[in-house]
Amino acid sequence: MPIRYEGDLARFDAACTVDEALPFAEWLEATVPARVDLSACTELHTALLQLLLVARPAVAATAADPFLARWVAPLLEAPPAPPVSA
Numbered sequence: 240m241p242i243r244y245e246g247d248l249a250r251f252d253a254a255c256t257v258d259e260a261l262p263f264a265e266w267l268e269a270t271v272p273a274r275v276d277l278s279a280c281t282e283l284h285t286a287l288l289q290l291l292l293v294a295r296p297a298v299a300a301t302a303a304d305p306f307l308a309r310w311v312a313p314l315l316e317a318p319p320a321p322p323v324s325a
Contacts, residue, residue, distance in 0.1 A: 249275045251276065267290060273294065274297045274298070298315050
């Protein structure tokens with residue numbers, strides 16, 4: 240199972256695919272505050288990245304994968320962008 244849920248912590252393991260998006264969204268909605276451990280994640284589907292960017296759970300452990308560490312970790316650490324006004 241690519242994402243394991245342990246109370247308020249979701250552990251991402253290996254390749255996390257789009258199939259995990261709906262269960263992850265449901266878990267995020269039901270878990271406040273939520274934390275994620277990305278240390279064992281090797282691939283992250285963009286649907287999961289979008290959920291992480293919207294929900295902004297606390298990152299308990301950042302990704303060890305070089306690509307995720309370089310490109311995804313900074314996005315999750317940055318403050319959310321203010322809403323765009325029309």
